Amino acid sequence: MEQKNNELSRRSFIGKASKIGGASAVLGMSGAMGLFMEDDREHVEAKQIDKQKHQKSPKKGDTYMLLNVRLESGYEYENGNVVATRSTIRNLEIKKGIISKILDTKEAYRRDIDCYDVQGMLLLPGFKDMHIHLDKTFYGGPWRGAVHRKNIFDIIEVEKKLLLELLPTAQERAEKLIELIMSFGSTYVRSHCNIDPTVGLRNLEKLKKALANYSDKISHEIVAFPQHGLLLSNSESLLREAMQLGATHVGGLDPTLVDGNMEKSLQTMVQIAVDNNAGIDIHLHEGGETGLKAVNRLADLTEEAGLQGKVTISHAFSLASLSPD
Template sequence: MREPNQSKNELSRRDFLGAVGKIGGASAVLGVMGTLGVFPSPAANASTSAGSEAVPSGSPAIGSSYVLRNVRLESGYVYEGTQVTSTSTIIRHLHIEQGVIAAIHSNAAKLPVNIPHYDAKKLLMLPAFKEMHIHLDKTFYGGPWRAVRPTTRGIFDRIAEEQVLLPQLLPTAQERAEKLIQLILGYGSTYVRSHCNIDPVVGTSNLEHLQKALHNYRDKIRHEIVAFPQHGLLLSNIESTMREAMRMGCTHVGGLDPTNVDGDMERSLQTMVQIAVDFKAGIDIHLHEGGETGLKAIRRLIDLTEQAALQGKVTVSHAFSLASLPAGEDEALFSKMASLGMSVASSVPIGRGVMPIPLMRKLGVNVILGNDSITDHWSPFGIGDVLQKAHLAAQLYGWSSEYNLSRALSLATGGIMPLSERGKRIWPRAGDEATGVLVEASCSAEAVARLSRRAATLYQGRVVSGTIQASATQ
């Protein structure tokens, strides 16, 4: 596959792969990565108890009112001429009422004394992250180490493998899903879109376990669930079970490689779209197909999105074929996707093709990130950190300046940013939900570049991972 042109500021593929190797080594030293089942939590003293009853010791209770003192907030960009050279910050005190930021106080302000005070110790507060493509229902995480088995028939070998593996994993599916939720909370994600197997082997059993796990964490994280026909929507004749999954509460209809797996692109896409229309649901299709096969599916899905009035409700996950679009055709296709509010979910893959994420973002396509597999039978990689995915994107696309690193944060936050493009503080504001992550960094650019440690994650005012310490009220 032809390499795209690179500017002087962009990494070559060889340089990038070398840099990724260095990240892995450094991460192991810093404790970001670990062996299976014992990934150290990125948040100090994070709760390891399951469910909504797990509240870190000394943390604010649900719906409580308190002051979070000494919070570092970004306040603007520092310029030399037209060049952003650094990011300025301020220290503020947040008055939190019933999960909402009621007021933001300066150091000179008189703070309430009749409610608890906690000390952020001048840690940087960033918007919480969004994990937008993960499989919480099937993982080896929390169990013995297992590497991936080689295949000769690609996805079809994986489907055959699952026919034996899924029943074996089913008894611990809920437990492992909860461990993964704890992991991503520790990295600062308070929103998750999880794909969940709907197949002839386990039916809706994985969904039942996943829903129980997410119910236990209902006070810590928002979620969406994609009914995912991993063994093929048509190939496994699973439409009726998919409809049952939608009746059980899935928010999105999934699909899988309509040509290479289902063998009938038109009927596969039509069936997926019809289910979505019938249940007034979104769509999130796994599209691994490359080249013209994948592009044909995307073009047809664009037509169906418009015809079915699904604007703003369709996501194409992976979409590897977009890396093969020639110049000119790419802009036209992305502009059409943007006009329909279509999203592309990516794990920022390292391979033969480079996903055109910068151009998609420039033309208005909503690009969202996810870890996809977390040490399962598809891949032994993935640490659960969406910020790491933004970090990899910054390396891959040469976003090494203060400004570009800062803007890369939006990939992890779902577009919520502390500063506008021109450097005006726009988050947080009084009235915003008190959901964010406290980070050991001086600014968002440093957090992206250095993968700074997450000290605590807040969801609707409650500390859901890590700890914040009580302080005196004066």
């Protein structure tokens, strides 16, 4: 019964986030500020605000006030254990996306700038969606069921046809997906983007346009992702072009299974990152010993190249094969 109640509580939380319609998006939050949730236990009466100063969404660089914001301020303890958080209502002054002042509600605040009364909603950090493929999705179009593929090479061949089919609506569908994740509180996204001989840089062009249309609501990173294999599809030059066009991370794919040469594949990926002062985010599906060798070698190359803190391994199924030691 306790587990069921917990599940209902989580559903209630997520449901409220959706109903708000993405308060973080509406208010143009990014970085440290994100989803607002209404506190069920206490209602704070909204103050009257000059409606002429109200606008739908602050823009980047704006200075504005958030009034009657609920902030967590401490903890409640029982027998030495934290059982709840305390909260308090404050007014916040925001300058260029940064909280510049936290004021008691009785303190004077600037009334010559735009003010937004959030009526006691809780201020939380915005969620970050750190692995998504905004450039290739069926979302926003007619329903299409999943089809079983035998292996990754089968997937690559099917995708060569699908990418061209999806290209005309790639920007529109990316924008619908951006709106969806924002509605659940995400204010930051890292999107992988196909870079391959089939579509060249066209998916990147579409994705950049989609993200630009939401630049005042969501921050982003873009991974130049050689889905068809960095070496297998001979995509090094395309990846280098993508980095010059605004990609922030170099991607990679199964260096042994797909590219057939772990050392050359990883060396090429790391070299592109070093040359462009960029990060890395590799898709590593390889399991067992093959995958672990890739993880260890990439760790060595990361240290050699001075890329500590800038390298991500996505999926990393091989980690399940590690011994407890």
